[in-house]
Amino acid sequence: MKIKSLGSQGLHASELGLGCMGMSEFYGATDDAESIKTIHRAIELGLTFLDTADAYGPFKNEELVGKAIKGKREKLTIATKFGIVRDPINPLARGINGKPEYVRSASEASLKRLDIDTIDLYYLHRVDANTPIEETVEAMGKLVKEGKVRGIGLSEVSASTLRKAHAVFPITALQTEYSLWTRDPENEIIDTCKELGIAFVAYSPLGRGFLTGQIKKFEDLAADDYRRFSPRFQGENFQKNLDLVDKLENLANGKNCTASQLALAWVLAQGDHIFPIPGTKRIKYLEENIEALKVKLTDKELKEISDTFPPDAAMGKRYPEQMMGSVNR
Numbered sequence: 150m151k152i153k154s155l156g157s158q159g160l161h162a163s164e165l166g167l168g169c170m171g172m173s174e175f176y177g178a179t180d181d182a183e184s185i186k187t188i189h190r191a192i193e194l195g196l197t198f199l200d201t202a203d204a205y206g207p208f209k210n211e212e213l214v215g216k217a218i219k220g221k222r223e224k225l226t227i228a229t230k231f232g233i234v235r236d237p238i239n240p241l242a243r244g245i246n247g248k249p250e251y252v253r254s255a256s257e258a259s260l261k262r263l264d265i266d267t268i269d270l271y272y273l274h275r276v277d278a279n280t281p282i283e284e285t286v287e288a289m290g291k292l293v294k295e296g297k298v299r300g301i302g303l304s305e306v307s308a309s310t311l312r313k314a315h316a317v318f319p320i321t322a323l324q325t326e327y328s329l330w331t332r333d334p335e336n337e338i339i340d341t342c343k344e345l346g347i348a349f350v351a352y353s354p355l356g357r358g359f360l361t362g363q364i365k366k367f368e369d370l371a372a373d374d375y376r377r378f379s380p381r382f383q384g385e386n387f388q389k390n391l392d393l394v395d396k397l398e399n400l401a402n403g404k405n406c407t408a409s410q411l412a413l414a415w416v417l418a419q420g421d422h423i424f425p426i427p428g429t430k431r432i433k434y435l436e437e438n439i440e441a442l443k444v445k446l447t448d449k450e451l452k453e454i455s456d457t458f459p460p461d462a463a464m465g466k467r468y469p470e471q472m473m474g475s476v477n478r
Contacts (some may be wrong), residue, residue: 150195150442155226155424156321157346158300160269162226164417165442166198167191167435168352168428173210176358176430177371181213184430188217192225194439200324200352200426202230202274203259207237211262219264227263228270228322228350230304231255232277247277249288256292268292270322272302276477282310283317290318302350306477308341320347327351327423329360329397329412329454330381330390330463335419343422354416354425356381356463359390361409361434362398380465389464396457406444409434413441415454 155162172184188199201214211229218225231252236242246255256271271292273285292298300321303314314320323342327334328351342349355361357376364370367377367387376382381390394408401411409427416425427438446454468476 150197150439152197153421153424154348155198155270156300156319156348158319158321160226160300160321162198162348162424163196164424165196165413165439166200166228166350166424166426167196168426169199169201169210169214170205171428172430173206173213175205175375177374179430181216183432184213185217187430187432187435188214189221190432191435191439192221194436196439197224198226198228198424198426200228200350201263202233202272203255203262204230204233204235204243204274207235208262211259215263215265222265226269227265228272228302229259229263229268230272230274230324231259232272232274232304245275245277247273247280247282247285249280249284252285252288252292256297260297267297267299269299270302271298271300272304272322272324274304276303276306276310282306282314286314286317286320293318306338308337310477311338311341311345311347315345315347320345322348322350322424324350324352324426326353326467327416327425328354328356329415329458330356330393331467332458332460335460339420339423343420347422349420349423351416351423351425353428355409355412355427355438360394360397360412361407362394365391379468381463381467383465386465393458393462397454400450400454400457404444404446404450406440407437409437410441410444411454413438414444414446415451417441418446418451 151164201210234244234246289301302322304324398408401408
């Protein structure tokens with residue numbers, strides 16, 4: 150597993166990360182013991198980059214990651230996020246808070262839940278429309294100066310917002326959904342990150358599991374699975390997107406790899422400053438994902454994959470309408 154510079158502020162991380170969100174919520178039943186074993190196996194295999202957020206659970210995922218990394222903290226890069234505020238009584242209710250005083254209180258709470266002294270990478274999960282981004286980032290920068298955070302990041306922001314933020318305090322990483330069926334960042338944001346020396350962290354690089362080829366019908370999703378409410382998993386969109394995955398599986402067969410490995414290899418090939426963080430809560434899929442690092446694609450193969458999945462190929466929006474409203478565009 151290659152360790153690369155994560156941005157330009159001195160952080161380093163494995164070229165492939167692990168998204169921990171699904172270990173606590175959103176994708177059906179969870180098993181803390183199995184999730185911790187998965188994190189431990191990831192570390193054994195050289196993966197050093199773990200991604201969580203206070204909104205996952207809410208709060209439970211940070212606590213889980215904190216337990217898993219106890220005694221293993223030294224070589225890890227721990228990323229967490231703040232800004233999405235959920236009601237513990239009614240988790241479906243949520244708001245966004247980027248106020249300076251909240252930046253501090255949220256970071257202190259995350260440090261306690263993770264049981265660490267310093268957060269390596271601290272993201273603003275979503276931009277607060279009622280708080281200038283400059284004020285939020287200035288407060289985040291103070292945490293770096295105080296040694297509570299090593300680097301700061303943003304999630305789901307436009308190139309113009311990223312530039313404004315970076316002018317206030319150096320941004321280490323930008324996290325945005327990016328995969329073969331979500332290629333929006335190619336319009337501007339990936340190049341902007343490269344220009345400014347900012348790492349691009351690709352979450353959901355397997356299309357929320359759809360690109361693995363493991364989901365064949367809507368009923369494969371658990372009753373409490375978030376994806377049942379995602380436009381891309383509903384109605385005619387589901388079948389049309391499944392047809393695309395069938396084509397991906399055919400290409401993968403030609404490379405003697407799985408569809409998920411081919412999809413990850415494609416994301417990895419889009420730039421050395423790109424860090425995919427596929428999420429899983431099972432060792433089996435973790436090990437399969439890591440094998441993607443062995444899949445080398447020629448320029449011809451990359452073009453063939455891109456042509457099979459052109460930028461607007463996926464049917465349906467990537468989030469329900471209400472959630473799309475929180476994406477800074």
